[in-house]
Amino acid sequence: MSPIPDFATPSALGEVRAVRAGPISLPGLARLRRATVAYVDRSAKRHLLPDEIDVVFLDAGGVLLYPDWGRVSRILAKHGIVATSVQLAEAEFPAKRRMDDAGFRTTTGDITEPDGYLGWVVKAAGIDYDHEALHAAARDFQDEHVRANLWSVMPAEVPPALRRLRAAGYRLGLISNTEDNLRPVLASTGLDAYFESLVLSSEVGSEKPDPAIFREALRQMAVSPDRVIFVGDFYSIDVAGARGVGITPILLDAKGLSPDRDVARVASLNELAALLAREPAHRP
Numbered sequence: 001m002s003p004i005p006d007f008a009t010p011s012a013l014g015e016v017r018a019v020r021a022g023p024i025s026l027p028g029l030a031r032l033r034r035a036t037v038a039y040v041d042r043s044a045k046r047h048l049l050p051d052e053i054d055v056v057f058l059d060a061g062g063v064l065l066y067p068d069w070g071r072v073s074r075i076l077a078k079h080g081i082v083a084t085s086v087q088l089a090e091a092e093f094p095a096k097r098r099m100d101d102a103g104f105r106t107t108t109g110d111i112t113e114p115d116g117y118l119g120w121v122v123k124a125a126g127i128d129y130d131h132e133a134l135h136a137a138a139r140d141f142q143d144e145h146v147r148a149n150l151w152s153v154m155p156a157e158v159p160p161a162l163r164r165l166r167a168a169g170y171r172l173g174l175i176s177n178t179e180d181n182l183r184p185v186l187a188s189t190g191l192d193a194y195f196e197s198l199v200l201s202s203e204v205g206s207e208k209p210d211p212a213i214f215r216e217a218l219r220q221m222a223v224s225p226d227r228v229i230f231v232g233d234f235y236s237i238d239v240a241g242a243r244g245v246g247i248t249p250i251l252l253d254a255k256g257l258s259p260d261r262d263v264a265r266v267a268s269l270n271e272l273a274a275l276l277a278r279e280p281a282h283r284p
Helices: 026-046 069-078 085-102 116-125 131-147 158-167 182-189 211-221 235-244 269-277
Strands: 008-010 016-018 055-058 151-153 171-176 197-200 228-232 248-252 264-266
Touching (some): 055 269, 069 085, 085 116, 085 235, 151 182, 158 171, 171 211, 182 197, 197 211, 211 235, 228 235, 248 269, 264 269
Parallel strands (some): 055 171, 055 228, 171 197, 248 264
């Protein structure tokens, strides 16, 4: 999508009209920039044409599956750090935005943070902790993840959304930076039945945003990038990686924390399915 000039705002009909040149106060400039960002986001969604999409690739962690924060809470408790599963689950969203702002371009198991993914989440939760205790908990977190993939909780909306996408005629594929111990999770949740291909970084020797993992997914599905979208939850890994091979990215922004990103966003897979199928989003 072509960039929209800084000083532009959407009209009632959705076109972009120039703002009269001249001095602009700082509050006025801020309002114009917010309007521009909102317009960019809506425009990106409007240009997501279902008839031009054959394949929907999805990330696993943060899209289909979330960490088992109950297990993580128990790991922290062993080291004297008190955090409920609800606190951790809520803190993950701002933590991910902070990771994105830091511009990391690696896997969740090797993030530029002394205590890895867990460290980001604990710090975003704003709870009290001892630094040495957190170091030890982070090591246990990683060991537990290697033993049995921690990204193992499937939101209730996921299967219905995938069924809607399949029913609308889309082929589904998975692209994930993960260990091969994700496969038992996909099997136990029944998620593997929805996908024609499962491309895991540990099995192909490439991690997003590296183009190789996306190209392998395209090869397995025998599809060209211009007929594909990829849904992920990290801008620096998922959006940048998809764009690098010509795939249209969609950012899953469940809490609306990334309105400034130059990418189409959805709050849920249910919203994605409604958008692609041109149906009203289901409201439970």
